[in-house]
Each structure stands twice: as structure tokens, then as C-alpha cells.
Amino acid sequence: MQDALTSNVQSSIRPGMDCDTFYYGDTNSEKQIFNCIVNTKFVQNFTNLSAGTSQFTISPYQGISDIVINLAYGAGSPTANLPQGWGYALIQQVSIRYGSSAQYFFSGQQIYLQNMYEAENGTKRDALSSLGGNALAAGAASGATCSLYLNLPHNSPRVEGKPLPFPSDLLTQPIVITIQMNDPGALSPAGPWVPGASGSATIAAPLASAQMQVRQEMMADSADLLARRVDMNTHAYTFPLKYFPQQQVSINLASTSAIQTVNLTGFRAGEVQKILMFLTRRGDAGSSGGTGGNSVAQNGLLYWLPISNITLTYNGEIFYRADGNSNQLWNLVNDTKTGAVNGALLNTSGTWGAGLSYWVEMPFSQAAVPYDKEVKLLGGKPILNAVVNLSLQTPTADSDYVLNVVYLYNCSLLCSRGGSEYIF
Numbered sequence: 001m002q003d004a005l006t007s008n009v010q011s012s013i014r015p016g017m018d019c020d021t022f023y024y025g026d027t028n029s030e031k032q033i034f035n036c037i038v039n040t041k042f043v044q045n046f047t048n049l050s051a052g053t054s055q056f057t058i059s060p061y062q063g064i065s066d067i068v069i070n071l072a073y074g075a076g077s078p079t080a081n082l083p084q085g086w087g088y089a090l091i092q093q094v095s096i097r098y099g100s101s102a103q104y105f106f107s108g109q110q111i112y113l114q115n116m117y118e119a120e121n122g123t124k125r126d127a128l129s130s131l132g133g134n135a136l137a138a139g140a141a142s143g144a145t146c147s148l149y150l151n152l153p154h155n156s157p158r159v160e161g162k163p164l165p166f167p168s169d170l171l172t173q174p175i176v177i178t179i180q181m182n183d184p185g186a187l188s189p190a191g192p193w194v195p196g197a198s199g200s201a202t203i204a205a206p207l208a209s210a211q212m213q214v215r216q217e218m219m220a221d222s223a224d225l226l227a228r229r230v231d232m233n234t235h236a237y238t239f240p241l242k243y244f245p246q247q248q249v250s251i252n253l254a255s256t257s258a259i260q261t262v263n264l265t266g267f268r269a270g271e272v273q274k275i276l277m278f279l280t281r282r283g284d285a286g287s288s289g290g291t292g293g294n295s296v297a298q299n300g301l302l303y304w305l306p307i308s309n310i311t312l313t314y315n316g317e318i319f320y321r322a323d324g325n326s327n328q329l330w331n332l333v334n335d336t337k338t339g340a341v342n343g344a345l346l347n348t349s350g351t352w353g354a355g356l357s358y359w360v361e362m363p364f365s366q367a368a369v370p371y372d373k374e375v376k377l378l379g380g381k382p383i384l385n386a387v388v389n390l391s392l393q394t395p396t397a398d399s400d401y402v403l404n405v406v407y408l409y410n411c412s413l414l415c416s417r418g419g420s421e422y423i424f
Contacts, residue, residue, distance in 0.1 A: 042214040044056050053179070058168065063166065064216060065215040074207075081138050098168075120159070161370020236414055249266045249404070251405070259392075268384065271382055273365045274362060277359065278358065280401070281398075305394070310390070
């Protein structure tokens with residue numbers, strides 16, 4: 001009697017939906033309304049296997065989901081060390097246009113960052129990195145291959161909280177993706193690669209093969225398509241985006257002090273969910289790039305150094321503060337993994353050892369780890385025309401560091417009259 005009374009009191013004062021935790025029923029089960037089938041048969045080859053641009057056209061044909069890039073060197077090349085994630089390092093820039101939408105650009109670095117940030121756990125995070133190109137010494141790099149996930153506004157490598165497919169059938173113009181590649185034969189500290197211990201190795205160009213592969217999700221009965229059931233000239237469909245990542249901003253830290261202060265700029269109108277940042281180093285090779293007893297660092301693009309003692313202010317008010325190295329704990333308590341990926345570090349002997357590559361998340365919105373197909377809009381912080389200052393400590397007192405930041409915005413794609421556009 002006492003147990004029943006206590007339970008009834010708690011039920012009466014707590015808000016929430018009724019849910020059966022013993023039998024399946026309406027309160028704890030979902031069923032698919034429109035049956036769908038999936039295929040990955042859509043493949044396009046790169047038109048340029050060296051430095052340059054390749055353009056891919058996806059005709060309006062139902063749902064577009066995951067996109068994967070497969071790269072391969074030929075037998076006998078490369079003849080130099082390959083760093084972990086070398087496939088991402090080969091990508092200089094990616095752009096996408098959804099039909100008539102605005103065209104936006106994203107760097108290979110930030111696509112790699114978004115994959116690391118969105119992975120559900122540390123195991124998947126590390127796997128996404130290694131599948132994007134294993135670290136290989138020069139003698140074992142011949143015919144190296146990799147597969148990397150092309151993270152765009154509409155998709156995600158997550159399986160928990162994976163976005164629904166983008167309905168390209170609502171468009172009358174194709175989805176156009178443009179990929180600009182770094183030179184796979186380049187080898188310099190300023191480029192995507194870092195020399196081996198001798199600094200004299202070269203990488204043969206071009207690639208032997210490169211292709212883009214698309215996962216399509218299609219309705220079993222095309223009569224169920226929205227454009228067949230609804231007049232899209234008088235109606236609109238809103239496709240909620242996980243976030244919109246603004247193109248990466250890179251800031252040279254000119255101060256020779258370990259304590260650096262910068263003013264973050266380049267914000268657009270809209271609500272900022274988070275600011276992601278990572279630290280690289282120009283000329284990250286040879287003795288000047290050595291860290292942890294290694295005279296040759298992993299590589300300048302995907303080897304990110306730890307940042308400590310961070311303070312972010314908005315018009316003078318502190319919104320994020322992480323003393324010492326506590327930013328990693330702040331990342332962990334609001335996610336299911338730390339903000340660091342297990343990588344590889346090239347030693348003076350030319351062999352690969354363990355290494356970590358770090359990033360930092362500075363949130364404005366509340367934490368929301370997504371689950372199965374969950375779409376939740378949480379308010380962010382409008383920053384346009386505000387003064388955002390950042391104070392941080394670099395590993396050493398050096399003027400050779402580069403701070404890289406990516407702003408994540410609340411955003412949706414609105415589809416109507418055969419076109420689409422971003423709504424911030």
C-alpha cells in the first residue's frame with residue numbers, strides 16, 4: 001500500500017509520457033510508414049587524379065545519404081612515409097550545392113574534424129581516422145589505399161542519430177559536389193605531407209584511382225514520394241540539418257609568448273551551437289616540428305597539438321573557461337569520448353609510434369547526444385557584430401602556430417518549387 005501511494009505521488013507530480021516497460025505497444029514501438037530500400041551502386045570516378053578539381057553530379061532521384069571517397073596509389077608508389085589520415089590530407093577543399101541552393105566550401109581538415117567530432121565513441125573515432133589512410137613507412141606504402149567519409153551538411157558518419165536521407169526528388173536541378181585535391185606528389189612542410197627523416201623522399205603522382213560512392217535510400221513504391229502526393233509549388237519541406245559548419249578560419253599566432261590572445265572573426269548571421277578549434281604548426285617537420293622526443297612530427301594538416309588554459313569571452317563576458325588541460329574533461333562529460341584521436345607520430349628512425357591529435361569544443365547550446373533518428377533544435381548564440389576574444393596557451397612559446405576554428409550553426413534546408421535554400 002505504501003509503495004503504491006508513493007508511486008502515485010511521484011507519477012502525479014512528474015511530467016512525462018506514459019511508457020510500457022514490459023510489453024511492446026503504442027508507447028514504446030515505432031513502425032515504418034513507407035518501405036524503403038538501400039543501395040550503394042552509384043559510383044563516379046574522379047576526372048583528375050593529380051592536383052586539381054573533379055566535379056560530381058547527382059541527379060534528382062530520391063534519398064541521398066552517405067558519401068564515401070576511395071583513393072589508391074599504384075604499385076611502386078608512393079616512395080615516402082604516409083601519415084595517418086592521408087586521404088583527408090589529400091583533400092584541399094570540397095563544395096556542395098543542393099539544386100539551386102547557395103554553394104558553400106569546406107576544407108579537408110574540417111571534414112576530418114567533423115568525422116572525429118560526430119563519431120559515437122572512441123573506437124569508431126579512431127577507426128574513421130585509420131580507414132582514411134593508415135600510417136605507413138616508405139617501404140610499406142606501395143599501392144596504399146584508403147576510404148574516407150565525406151561529411152556534408154545533410155549526412156553524418158553516426159549510426160546513432162543518423163540524419164534521414166536528403167530527398168533529392170524534391171529538386172529539379174542536380175546536387176553538385178566539387179572536390180579540389182592537393183597534389184599527391186607534393187612533399188613539403190607547407191603542403192599535405194611531411195618529409196621522412198632524410199627529408200628527401202618523393203611521392204609519385206598521380207593516384208592510380210579515385211572515386212566517389214553514394215548511398216541511396218529509395219522508397220519501394222515511388223507513388224509515396226512527397227512530390228507525388230503534395231503540390232510542392234504551394235508547399236515546402238524543411239530538412240533539419242545536424243548543424244551547418246562554416247568554412248574553416250585559420251589564424252596565424254604571431255606572438256612569441258605561450259599565452260596567446262586572438263579576436264575571432266568571420267561570423268555570419270544565425271545561432272552558433274559550438275565553436276570547434278584545433279592547433280597546427282607551420283613547417284611542422286624536422287627539428288623545429290619535433291614533439292615528445294620525435295624530431296619529425298606526424299604531419300602539418302592532421303597532427304593537432306594540445307591547447308590549455310582556454311578562455312572565450314563574448315562582449316567581455318566569459319562563456320567558456322577551461323583551466324589547465326580541463327578542456328578534455330569538459331568535452332568528455334558532454335559527449336561519449338574525449339576530444340583526441342589516436343594517431344601516429346613519425347620517429348627519427350622513420351618508424352611510426354603512438355601519438356594523439358587534439359581538438360576543443362566550446363559550446364553555446366546545451367549538450368544533446370543524439371540517439372536513433374532524433375532531431376532536436378537547441379538555441380545557440382547569435383554572434384554577428386559581437387566581439388569574441390579567445391585566450392589560450394600553446395605548448396611552447398613560438399610564433400609558428402596556427403589556430404584553426406570552425407563555427408557550427410543551427411540551420412535547415414528548405415525545399416520548394418524544385419529548389420532548396422539554407423535557412424539560418
